Amino acid sequence: MRKLEKSITHCRRCPRLVAWREKVAHEKTKRFLDWNYWGKPVPGFGDLNARLLIVGLAPAAHGANRTGRMFTGDKSGEWLYRALHKAGFANKANSEHRNDGLLLKDCYITAACRCAPPDNKPTPNELKTCRPFLLRELALLRNVRVVLGLGKIGFDNAFDALLAARLIRPTKRPIFKHGATIPFIPLSPGRGIEGEGVYLLASYHPSQQNTFTGKLTEAMFDQIFIKVKTLL
DSSP states (O other), X not given: OHHHHHHHHTOOOOHHHHHHHHHHHHHOOGGGTTOOOOOSOOOOEEOTTOSEEEEESOOOTXXXXXXXXXXXXXXXXXXXXXXXXXXXXXXXXXXXXXXXXXXXXXXXXEEXXXXXXXXXXXXXXXXXXXXXXXXXXXXXXXXXXXXEEEHHHHHHHHHHHHHHTTSSOOOOOOOOOTTOEEEEOOOOTTSSSTTOOEEEEEEOOOOHHHHHHTSSOHHHHHHHHHHHHHHO
């Protein structure tokens, strides 16, 4: 995993993303002028024996692109880690910086795109270019039983990665809907407990656009992790 993390943080394959993430890191924003921004692709984070894999969209420009850890330092992260803490997957409910003592249990967090994209919108080609990193994570995280896709892009890319990794049988792309739970069986031989399947679960992304408008409420988000625990 350390080799993979190094490979991710040194990636410069997408010129548009490289230019944007570095521009943001150089110019910063007023409230974080005293920060030394990460400004690089962000690796995954969590328990290497995790049964729960969370796939988000991409680092936020002034969140993970600043702190260097997934879902850390922005409002989306506040929602996610608070929910994970309540469900017993995290030892604390807040995420401020890489060395704040946050630990995940039975959970690993990653993203479809590792660089902060302009307007939070990576292109299809950028997502495809980034997918090998997610495939390598799936190969290393051998106990995964539930994959939670945050937002349609996270959900769709999680499905594509599971399919490409041959952890599920080819099937029609599932429709994204908050709370949708799609079972796939069986896993490839030799992956964890033979004969057990993997579930793909969908949730609205805890973005400010969704949480401020009430499209995603805290109760709705908590219910997702209750469902995760039931599935596990």
